[in-house]
Amino acid sequence: MPDDAHRSAAVSTRxxxxxxxxxxxxxxxxxxxxxxxxxxxxxxxxxxxxGTTSGLLQRFGPExxxxxxxxxxxxxxxxxxxxxxxxxxxxxxxxxDFALVAMEQMVNQAAKWFFMFGGQVPVPLTIRMIxxxxxxxGPQHSQSLQAWFAHVxxxxxxxxxxxxxxxxxxxxxxxxxxxxxxxxxxxxxxxxDEVPEGPxxxxxxxARLMHGGGGKAEVTLVGLSYMSLEAxxxxxxxxEQGIEAEVIDLRSVRPLDEATILDSVARTGRLVVADxxxxxxxxxxxxVSLVVEQAFDKLKAxxxxxxxxxxxxxxxxxxxxxxxxxxxxxxxxxxKLLGRPVDPELFAVPEGRNxxxxxxxxxGPF
Amino acid sequence: xxxxxxxxxxxxxxxxxxxxPELLWxxxxxxxxxxxxxxxxxxxxxxxQMRCPVHLSIGQEAPAAGVAAALRPGDQAMSGHRSHGHxxxxxxxxxxxFAEIYGKAPGCARGRGGSMHLIDRAKGFLGxxxxxxxxxxxxxxxxxxxxxRGDGKVTVIYLGDGAAxxxxxxxxxxxxxxKKLPLLFVCENNLYSVYSPMxxxxxxxxxxxxxxxxxxxxxxxxxxNDAVAVWQMASEAVEACRAGxxxxxxxxxxxxxxxxxxxxxxxxxxxxxxxxYETWRARDPLARHKALLQDRLGADDAxxxxxxxxxxxxxxxxxxxxxxxxxxxxxxxxxxxxx
Ligand SMILES: Cc1ncc(C[n+]2csc(CCOP(=O)(O)OP(=O)(O)O)c2C)c(N)n1
Ligand SMILES: [Mg+2]
Numbered sequence: 001m002p003d004d005a006h007r008s009a010a011v012s013t014r015x016x017x018x019x020x021x022x023x024x025x026x027x028x029x030x031x032x033x034x035x036x037x038x039x040x041x042x043x044x045x046x047x048x049x050x051g052t053t054s055g056l057l058q059r060f061g062p063e064x065x066x067x068x069x070x071x072x073x074x075x076x077x078x079x080x081x082x083x084x085x086x087x088x089x090x091x092x093x094x095x096x097d098f099a100l101v102a103m104e105q106m107v108n109q110a111a112k113w114f115f116m117f118g119g120q121v122p123v124p125l126t127i128r129m130i131x132x133x134x135x136x137x138g139p140q141h142s143q144s145l146q147a148w149f150a151h152v153x154x155x156x157x158x159x160x161x162x163x164x165x166x167x168x169x170x171x172x173x174x175x176x177x178x179x180x181x182x183x184x185x186x187x188x189x190x191x192x193d194e195v196p197e198g199p200x201x202x203x204x205x206x207a208r209l210m211h212g213g214g215g216k217a218e219v220t221l222v223g224l225s226y227m228s229l230e231a232x233x234x235x236x237x238x239x240e241q242g243i244e245a246e247v248i249d250l251r252s253v254r255p256l257d258e259a260t261i262l263d264s265v266a267r268t269g270r271l272v273v274a275d276x277x278x279x280x281x282x283x284x285x286x287x288v289s290l291v292v293e294q295a296f297d298k299l300k301a302x303x304x305x306x307x308x309x310x311x312x313x314x315x316x317x318x319x320x321x322x323x324x325x326x327x328x329x330x331x332x333x334x335x336k337l338l339g340r341p342v343d344p345e346l347f348a349v350p351e352g353r354n355x356x357x358x359x360x361x362x363x364g365p366f
Numbered sequence: 367x368x369x370x371x372x373x374x375x376x377x378x379x380x381x382x383x384x385x386x387p388e389l390l391w392x393x394x395x396x397x398x399x400x401x402x403x404x405x406x407x408x409x410x411x412x413x414x415q416m417r418c419p420v421h422l423s424i425g426q427e428a429p430a431a432g433v434a435a436a437l438r439p440g441d442q443a444m445s446g447h448r449s450h451g452h453x454x455x456x457x458x459x460x461x462x463x464f465a466e467i468y469g470k471a472p473g474c475a476r477g478r479g480g481s482m483h484l485i486d487r488a489k490g491f492l493g494x495x496x497x498x499x500x501x502x503x504x505x506x507x508x509x510x511x512x513x514x515r516g517d518g519k520v521t522v523i524y525l526g527d528g529a530a531x532x533x534x535x536x537x538x539x540x541x542x543x544x545k546k547l548p549l550l551f552v553c554e555n556n557l558y559s560v561y562s563p564m565x566x567x568x569x570x571x572x573x574x575x576x577x578x579x580x581x582x583x584x585x586x587x588x589x590x591n592d593a594v595a596v597w598q599m600a601s602e603a604v605e606a607c608r609a610g611x612x613x614x615x616x617x618x619x620x621x622x623x624x625x626x627x628x629x630x631x632x633x634x635x636x637x638x639x640x641x642x643y644e645t646w647r648a649r650d651p652l653a654r655h656k657a658l659l660q661d662r663l664g665a666d667d668a669x670x671x672x673x674x675x676x677x678x679x680x681x682x683x684x685x686x687x688x689x690x691x692x693x694x695x696x697x698x699x700x701x702x703x704x705x
Contacts (some may be wrong), residue, residue, distance in 0.1 A: 039512070047469040047499050063514060068541075069541055069544065071534075071535065071537035071540065073503070074502075074506070074533070074538045074541060075503070075537075075541065077500065077501075077502070077504045077507060077534060077538070078503050078504075079507060079540060080503075080504050080507055081504035081505060081506060081510065081511070082507040082508070082510050082514075084492065084493070085507070085512075104497065105500065105503070105534075108495070108497050109500055109504065115702055116479050116483050117476050117479060117483065117485045117493060118473070118477070118478045119701070120475075120476040120487060121485070123705075124424050124705075154704070177705035207699070228639060308695070
């Protein structure tokens with residue numbers, strides 16, 4: 001059965017957006033723990049990191065909610081230094097791409113301090129970074145670098161796909177005593193759904209079976225971040241053709257929830273993994289390797305990876321429309337695994353639908 | 367706080383209003399301790415049992431001693447690859463240091479780090495790492511915690527002239543000045559980054575302290591081989607930090623005697639001259655301070671011998687312990703990696 005604990009009657013929920021879920025997690029963390037502080041370029045500004053920090057300055061004051069100099073590497077070091085001396089910082093970057101100048105502090109320092117000093121020095125640090133898609137994000141405002149971070153022992157990496165997970169994973173990340181990278185997809189910010197009240201937590205390292213699981217499914221679709229929603233759409237399209245799919249939202253890239261993936265593939269025998277990143281050397285490859293190494297005998301066909309082609313992201317709408325994979329790509333992959341024909345009409349874009357925005361409410365610039 | 371250039375703050379002036387006999391002896395003890403520990407490493411390194419790089423600070427003991435003597439309990443320090451002296455001067459655990467260099471289980475980082483990863487949090491030595499420049503912002507983060515909590519601690523970050531060329535150095539000066547952090551930068555300018563001299567790395571005539579001044583940070587420049595002068599400058603700087611005037615910066619002229627990494631001399635390989643080395647060697651911070659103790663306090667040979675004997679015994683004991691200690695269990699587990 002889909003794992004939707006928060007939808008059970010026992011938990012009271014409200015409808016809110018993904019961005020509001022992130023905001024609420026931070027507000028709760030700031031409220032419950034005086035060592036938590038939030039820092040980022042523009043964190044307290046009127047736009048409030050796309051609404052994810054709005055009002056926090058007014059509520060918690062300028063010491064707890066700080067802007068910062070345009071010095072991502074040093075400020076990551078400052079966050080590390082404060083984390084090892086008793087604080088619990090949340091650092092936000094408006095794009096992953098901007099944080100690349102801070103790879104040294106994230107990879108050599110934050111990830112290593114606990115290990116390299118023999119377990120004496122935890123680094124309770126959360127780094128929020130935003131990933132984009134379409135609308136001119138282009139080569140330097142959109143990179144999905146989860147594989148880079150997940151490659152590094154000592155870091156944890158989460159990628160929420162729903163408003164409830166945005167809240168629950170971010171709160172767990174902040175409360176965790178390790179450096180956690182939270183990669184947030186810009187296209188999810190406006191997504192609204194039921195979100196539990198209070199200090200709702202989603203465990204790090206637990207994937208979620210979003211759809212299916214009744215036993216008749218013939219294919220497993222694993223999604224990361226926004227691609228989990230495309231995977232859900234793909235499952236709907238497949239259902240129309242009489243094919244049942246299980247959809248797993250990975251939620252955490254590291255630690256990787258191996259059991260949930262392996263269990264599903266054991267039932268279905270077929271695997272499609274959809275990543276927001278380049279296919280090659282990506283997180284999808286890790287999921288496929290896991291299954292091939294540990295459940296080879298369960299596979300009825302070779303697994304398929306879906307993701308970005310081997311080019312930097314182009315800016316022009318014309319180029320980017322064909323660049324990003326969508327639900328039809330997952331459907332086609334599943335059909336091929338099942339030896340079924342693929343109707344090219346599948347890829348037709350409905351009248352009035354723009355591929356470079358999640359829906360018509362999403363307008364630039366951003 | 368006005369920016370003070372204390373280049374002229376010689377020992378005599380400092381003595382007039384400063385160091386009592388106890389402090390003078392303390393400075394000597396700290397320097398001798400660091401020297402003897404590192405000479406022990408020199409003696410034992412050829413056994414090939416210390417299987418990690420070592421960056422010795424022989425010839426550069428005065429900054430560690432003078433700065434540590436200006437701190438009070440609870441204050442903190444961080445450093446980089448050449449950190450033995452900074453660690454030891456904070457009275458950090460000697461047994462843990464030798465065990466760490468020998469890769470043993472009771473090492474201060476349980477054998478995960480080695481010579482370049484010293485730590486003793488109980489003594490305020492928050493850690494050293496060998497990525498040049500990286501501890502500069504981390505130390506600022508520790509000072510930021512002090513600022514947020516108002517705990518009155520001062521944090522010292524030791525760095526080299528090479529580290530002053532990193533991006534985070536400049537970024538951190540800006541942030542520390544912005545937030546008026548209780549952070550003391552101690553730049554040991556030993557003229558080289560590995561084998562590269564200053565003239566291929568930094569503009570001639572621009573002191574490193576000038577960069578700090580441009581960020582609005584109070585600076586002191588002086589003789590890094592004169593422990594009393596260092597103590598004097600550090601005392602003023604620490605006081606300014608503690609009083610909430612913001613960060614302070616010391617640029618101390620000094621010189622590394624031995625090779626960049628390892629126990630030997632390397633004046634023969636051609637990146638610096640024997641004359642230059644001899645000039646600096648004649649400015650030995652220990653010999654100089656010993657003469658001061660003899661002149662001012664009438665210290666006799668017996669007193670020096672007693673001190674050296676005491677320290678040597680302590681060092682020998684630490685080495686023996688480290689050699690006898692067990693290696694860490696040879697498998698790693700996820701608990702090593704995640705809190
Ligand atoms: C980021 C980085 N680049 C290069 C090195 C290699 N390296 C180690 S020490 C050093 C020289 C540092 O010079 P300085 O800061 O003056 O310190 P000193 O060795 O003179 O004490 C270099 C280049 C390193 N450890 N880290
Ligand atoms: Mg140097």
